[in-house]
Amino acid sequence: GAVVSQHPSRVICKSGTSVKIECRSLDFQATTMFWYRQFPKQSLMLMATSNEGSKATYEQGVEKDKFLINHASLTLSTLTVTSAHPEDSSFYICSATKGIPQHFGDGTRLSIL
Amino acid sequence: DAKTTQPNSMESNEEEPVHLPCNHSTISGTDYIHWYRQLPSQGPEYVIHGLTSNVNNRMASLAIAEDRKSSTLILHRATLRDAAVYYCILPSGSARQLTFGSGTQLTVLP
Numbered sequence: 001g002a003v004v005s006q007h008p009s010r011v012i013c014k015s016g017t018s019v020k021i022e023c024r025s026l027d028f029q030a031t032t033m034f035w036y037r038q039f040p041k042q043s044l045m046l047m048a049t050s051n052e053g054s055k056a057t058y059e060q061g062v063e064k065d066k067f068l069i070n071h072a073s074l075t076l077s078t079l080t081v082t083s084a085h086p087e088d089s090s091f092y093i094c095s096a097t098k099g100i101p102q103h104f105g106d107g108t109r110l111s112i113l
Numbered sequence: 114d115a116k117t118t119q120p121n122s123m124e125s126n127e128e129e130p131v132h133l134p135c136n137h138s139t140i141s142g143t144d145y146i147h148w149y150r151q152l153p154s155q156g157p158e159y160v161i162h163g164l165t166s167n168v169n170n171r172m173a174s175l176a177i178a179e180d181r182k183s184s185t186l187i188l189h190r191a192t193l194r195d196a197a198v199y200y201c202i203l204p205s206g207s208a209r210q211l212t213f214g215s216g217t218q219l220t221v222l223p
Contacts, residue, residue, distance in 0.1 A: 006156070032208050043200075044157065044213040057208075093156045095211075101147065102211060104156030 003027055004096050006105025014113055015086060021079045021108045023094030029074035030096035035067070038091040038107075050077050084112045117201045122218040125191045133186040133217055135201030140181050147204055147211070148175065148186050150197040157200065157213075160186065196221045 003026040011019050023033060032051055036044040048069055050056040056069040066088075068080040077096075081088055089112045095102040118136040125131040137146065148160040161168055161175045163184070168175040174187040188195055200216040 004156075034208075034210070036213075043215055044151075044211075046210055046212065049206075049208045049210060051208075091154075095156070097209075100145070100162060100209070101149075101159035102157075104158065107154070107156045109154075 004094065004103045004105045006094050006108055008108060009106060010109045010111075012111045012113065013084065016083055017112075019081045019084055019110060021081075021092055021094070021110075023077045023079070023096065023105055025075045025096040025103070028096075028098055030077075031074070031098045032096070033071060033077040034095045034097075034102065035069060035077075035079050036093045036095070038093060044093060047079075081110065084110070086112045088112055117203060117214055119199070119201055119214065119217045121215065122220065124220045124222060125188075126222050127193060128190050131188040131191045131195070131219065131221075133188075133199050133201075133219065134183065135185070136183045137201070137203055138182045140203060144203045144205075146175065146177060146181075146184050147202045148173070148199060149202065149211070149213075150195075150199045151216070152194075152197045160199070191219075191221045193221050193223060195219065 005024045007022045035047045038044045046059050047062045048056045048058045050069050050071040052071050052074050058064045071077040091107050093107040095104045147162040149157040151157040161173050163175045176185045198216040198218050202211050
C-alpha cells in the first residue's frame with residue numbers, strides 16, 4: 001500500500017532553534033500534502049494544506065511565518081518550525097494524497113527545552 | 114461543514130465483532146463518510162470510506178443508514194491490535210480536508 005515517510009521521528013532541541021521535518025510519499029505522487037499537530041490527549045488539528053509548487057494554505061490561528069512549509073515536488077513537503085519555543089512542543093504529523101484516502105506519516109515528536 | 118458524533122469510548126472482547134457508531138445528521142448529498150484510526154504514538158491509518166452503499170474491505174465493513182444520517186464501522190473479529198481511536202469524518206473543503214473530532218477510543222479485552 002501507499003507509504004508516507006516522515007523524518008525525523010523525534011527531535012529534542014533548545015529553545016530558539018529552527019527544526020525542519022520532512023514528509024515524503026514513497027510510492028506515489030501526491031497532489032496534496034497536509035500538516036497536522038496533535039497535543040497530548042487531544043485530537044489532530046490541521047495546520048496547513050500544501051500543493052506542489054504553490055503556497056500553502058494555513059488554517060486560522062496558525063502563524064505562517066513560524067511554520068514554514070515548502071512543497072518542492074510531488075513527493076516531498078517540509079515543515080520548518082522557526083525559532084521554536086517550549087509551547088511548540090507537540091506531535092507533528094503529515095499526510096499525502098492523490099485523491100482518496102490520505103496516507104499519514106508516523107509523526108514527529110518535537111520537544112523544545 | 115457537516116459534523117459527526119461518536120461515543121467517547123467502547124470496549125470489546127477479543128475475537129468478537131465490534132460495531133462503532135457515528136451520527137452525521139447534517140450530512141449533504143455529496144459528502145463521503147470516511148473512517149480512520151490512530152494507534153498510540155502513530156499517525157492515523159485509513160480504514161474505509163463510502164457514500165451510500167455498504168462497503169467492505171480487508172480491514173472492516175461500513176454500514177450506511179438509508180437516510181445517510183448515521184453509519185456504523187464493523188470490525189468482524191476484534192484483535193488486540195485493533196485497540197485505537199477511531200475517527201468518523203466527512204471530508205470538506207476544496208482539498209477534501211479532514212477535520213478530526215475526538216473519535217471513539219476502542220479498548221479490546223483479551
